[in-house]
Amino acid sequence: MRFLRVCRLAWRGPAFLLLTLAAWLPLFVLKPLLAGRRYPIWRQVRSGIMRRWGRACLATLGCRITVRGAPPVSPCLLVSNHISYIDILVLAAHSPARFVSKAEIADWPLAGTVCRTVDILFVDRGRRRDVTRVGEQIAEALEAGDPVILFPEGTSTPGDAVATLKPSLLAPAAAGQLPVHWAVLRYETPADEDPAFLSVAWWGDMPMTPHAPELLKLSRIDAELEFGAEPFRHANRKELASLLRERMAVAFRPMVSSEKAAASVGDRRFP
Numbered sequence: 001m002r003f004l005r006v007c008r009l010a011w012r013g014p015a016f017l018l019l020t021l022a023a024w025l026p027l028f029v030l031k032p033l034l035a036g037r038r039y040p041i042w043r044q045v046r047s048g049i050m051r052r053w054g055r056a057c058l059a060t061l062g063c064r065i066t067v068r069g070a071p072p073v074s075p076c077l078l079v080s081n082h083i084s085y086i087d088i089l090v091l092a093a094h095s096p097a098r099f100v101s102k103a104e105i106a107d108w109p110l111a112g113t114v115c116r117t118v119d120i121l122f123v124d125r126g127r128r129r130d131v132t133r134v135g136e137q138i139a140e141a142l143e144a145g146d147p148v149i150l151f152p153e154g155t156s157t158p159g160d161a162v163a164t165l166k167p168s169l170l171a172p173a174a175a176g177q178l179p180v181h182w183a184v185l186r187y188e189t190p191a192d193e194d195p196a197f198l199s200v201a202w203w204g205d206m207p208m209t210p211h212a213p214e215l216l217k218l219s220r221i222d223a224e225l226e227f228g229a230e231p232f233r234h235a236n237r238k239e240l241a242s243l244l245r246e247r248m249a250v251a252f253r254p255m256v257s258s259e260k261a262a263a264s265v266g267d268r269r270f271p
Helices: 002-034 041-060 087-094 103-107 111-117 128-144 168-175 208-216 237-251 258-266
Strands: 063-068 077-080 098-102 121-123 148-150 180-188 221-227
Touching: 002 041, 002 111, 002 208, 041 063, 041 087, 063 087, 077 087, 077 168, 087 180, 087 221, 098 103, 098 128, 103 111, 103 121, 121 128, 128 148, 128 168, 168 237, 180 237
Parallel strands: 063 221, 077 148, 077 180, 098 121, 098 148
Antiparallel strands: 180 221
């Protein structure tokens, strides 16, 4: 068992890196040639490569996905709960879009460069002016025909519930009374592996290392992705956030109880 886990880490880590580089290099080369054009070739190329990258990486991780509902048609604003960094892979595989991400990722080695190439929108939620700036970028992206994916909980959770949605980045949709679509994600692991709320979910003060290497060692991950049937509209961003969260909470099936998640904070995964 231990030997198999080490073998998975040994080949999955390099494979994931190679897949990411293979997806990024064509985008890096083509972006200066296509991104400034009025016709949507860049958007189509970017979406197609991101979809294939997401699916290839998930296959490498041994991740099987059950999808319920249909992804929204672009351009759209899609909000989702946030559990793990692999949420991006799952959503990119089925609804490739421009993600909104926390500002510090822009400075990460390699990851920051890749994210900028695929037009990730970075936001520093601690600065009101920056939230306003990114809100304007979201509005511009939607007007240009780009789909945008937002994690409005503001942080990742152990999968115990859908947290309160922060309404600030929903302001452009509220102002224009644009339809906002929703999705919910959850994960499971086999009975003989660590539970998904510890091995897949990345939350609290968990450091990326050793979390990511341990995730790569898992024999299998079962992911569930559900898209909402109908979008929501509301002129008030707070009411819009409340409506979305209420419906997402109904659709979401918890991975763990809040009590059990809180009791696990003393686990070795936390510093």
